[in-house]
Amino acid sequence: MIRNPRLSTAVAFLALALALVPRPAHAWNEAGHRLIALVAWERLDDPTRAAIVQLLKSHERFGADFKGRMPEDIRAADTATKNRWIFLQASIWPDIARELTGSSRVKHHQPAWHYISQPLFLTGGDEQALWKHGLPVNVGTQWFSTMRLGEMNIIQALQRTRAQLRNPAAPAAERALALTWLFHLVGDLHQPTHSTALFSLGRFREGDRGRSEIPTTVRGNLHAYWEGILAAPGAVEVMDASVSGWLEDADLREHGEAAAASLDEVQWMAESVTQAMAVVYDEVLIRALIAAEDDPGQDLNPVDFDEGYHERARRAAAQRAVEAGYRLAELLKALFQPTS
Numbered sequence: 001m002i003r004n005p006r007l008s009t010a011v012a013f014l015a016l017a018l019a020l021v022p023r024p025a026h027a028w029n030e031a032g033h034r035l036i037a038l039v040a041w042e043r044l045d046d047p048t049r050a051a052i053v054q055l056l057k058s059h060e061r062f063g064a065d066f067k068g069r070m071p072e073d074i075r076a077a078d079t080a081t082k083n084r085w086i087f088l089q090a091s092i093w094p095d096i097a098r099e100l101t102g103s104s105r106v107k108h109h110q111p112a113w114h115y116i117s118q119p120l121f122l123t124g125g126d127e128q129a130l131w132k133h134g135l136p137v138n139v140g141t142q143w144f145s146t147m148r149l150g151e152m153n154i155i156q157a158l159q160r161t162r163a164q165l166r167n168p169a170a171p172a173a174e175r176a177l178a179l180t181w182l183f184h185l186v187g188d189l190h191q192p193t194h195s196t197a198l199f200s201l202g203r204f205r206e207g208d209r210g211r212s213e214i215p216t217t218v219r220g221n222l223h224a225y226w227e228g229i230l231a232a233p234g235a236v237e238v239m240d241a242s243v244s245g246w247l248e249d250a251d252l253r254e255h256g257e258a259a260a261a262s263l264d265e266v267q268w269m270a271e272s273v274t275q276a277m278a279v280v281y282d283e284v285l286i287r288a289l290i291a292a293e294d295d296p297g298q299d300l301n302p303v304d305f306d307e308g309y310h311e312r313a314r315r316a317a318a319q320r321a322v323e324a325g326y327r328l329a330e331l332l333k334a335l336f337q338p339t340s
Contacts, residue, residue, distance in 0.1 A: 027114060027191035030092050031239070032230035032321065036187040037091035038243045039256070039325020041084060044332060051336045053083045055179060056090055058172035061108075065089075065096050091187060093180040110149060112138075113157035113181070114188050117197035117207060118273050120281065122289055126200045136206055137197060141266050154194065158185045158265045165335055183328065189265060190324035192280050192316070193226045195272035200289070202296035214285070215302040218310075222303070226280065229317045252322045259323035260330045268327070272320070279316045282309055 028036070041049065056062065066089050074085045097108040117137040121127035143152065143159035152160065164170055164178040188194050197207035208214055211222035219225045231242060246252050262268075285303055292300055305313075 027188040027194040027227065028230060028321075029228045030095070032191075032227070032317075033091040033095075033184060033187050034088045035230055035239055035242055036190075036321050036324045036328065037088045037183055038239055039246065039322055040183075040328040040332065041087055042243065042247065043326060043329035048333060048336045049083060049087065052179070052332060053086050055172060055176050056086055057176075059093075059176035059180065060173050061093070061096075061104075062176075065093060069096075090180045091183040094184040108177075110152075110157065112150060113152060113154055113185065115194040116153040116155055116189075116269060118195055118269065119207070120196050120198050120273075120277065122198065122200035122204070122286070122293065129201055130199050130205070135199065141269075154185055154189050155265050155269060157181065158189065161185065162331070182331065186268075186328045186331065187321075187324050189268045190272060190320040190327075191226065192272045192275040192320065193223060195269050196276040196280075198281065198289075200293055202293040203289070203300075211280075213300075214289070215300055217302045217304045222280070222285075226313070226317070229313055230321055246318055246322050249318075252319060255319050256322040256326035260326040263327060263330055268323075271323075275316050275320065279312050282312075284309070 044052075056066070059066065066086055069089070070082070070085060074082055094108075094110070094114070097105070097110075100108055116139060118139055119130075119135055119137060121130065138151065138153045140153065141155050143156040143163075147156060147160075161178045161181045165175055165182060167175075170178075193211050197209075198204055198211075199207055204213070208222075211226065212224075214222040216222050216225050219228055231238070247256075282305075284305070288301070288303055292298070
């Protein structure tokens with residue numbers, strides 16, 4: 001049975017010295033991040049929305065990646081519609097940075113910031129054997145100002161981002177850049193597959209690389225399955241209907257309201273790890289992976305999930321998206337609403 005190790009401070013500091021496991025940058029797809037941002041938008045008042053958009057206009061890539069990508073129908077719309085589009089666009093900008101070239105890509109593309117690989121083990125024997133030699137993951141949960149940008153995981157990047165946004169002396173362009181990362185990383189950390197990595201002695205000695213090495217009959221692999229589970233890219237009306245449905249769901253709304261009371265990114269990570277153990281790596285998948293350990297050189301057969309898995313996965317993803325949106329809104333309120 002899959003095992004989760006202790007999330008100890010000692011291990012966290014030790015792991016800072018270890019190399020990072022390469023893995024894909026995406027957690028939710030573009031539609032998923034926009035949906036989370038839309039939940040947050042619905043939780044904010046108009047003055048707060050306007051203040052956020054005003055700062056985003058100071059982003060050094062605003063001309064190219066916001067105005068330059070704005071659809072014609074949005075460009076021709078009223079100010080409120082354009083502001084909402086800019087707000088949602090902020091949530092995907094760190095993924096847009098992957099497309100940049102030259103010095104801009106070096107400066108802005110931070111692939112390690114999108115995840116943390118809390119190790120899960122296929123069996124108890126894997127855990128005991130692999131811990132002895134150390135694991136190639138950074139599971140640190142504390143940011144230090146002396147850390148290099150490329151060595152930070154999502155927890156550390158979020159802590160750095162929040163510190164930048166709280167600094168009134170920081171230039172507007174720097175705070176606008178940090179704001180886009182805040183939008184994005186809050187969403188990423190609520191994606192169960194971006195909180196964990198599965199390890200085993202046979203097939204996954206360096207982890208399952210964001211589930212990309214586990215083939216599935218839907219979307220190709222387990223990472224892509226979860227990346228696109230919230231929605232396919234679509235029209236604004238489709239996103240509105242999805243978010244309206246979530247916010248009309250009493251259970252999801254209750255989860256969102258409870259989540260808004262906890263703004264600790266380490267807690268968010270722990271919740272995502274729990275979801276990964278309970279939903280992502282279900283019993284059918286674990287049995288298949290354990291069986292495949294007998295011949296780690298043989299390609300895995302694509303996993304065919306039943307409708308029960310799909311339903312549990314969709315529900316878990318919707319819950320995490322709502323929780324992320326509520327929490328993002330609370331963070332934005334603290335940053336942009338004046339205190340009395």
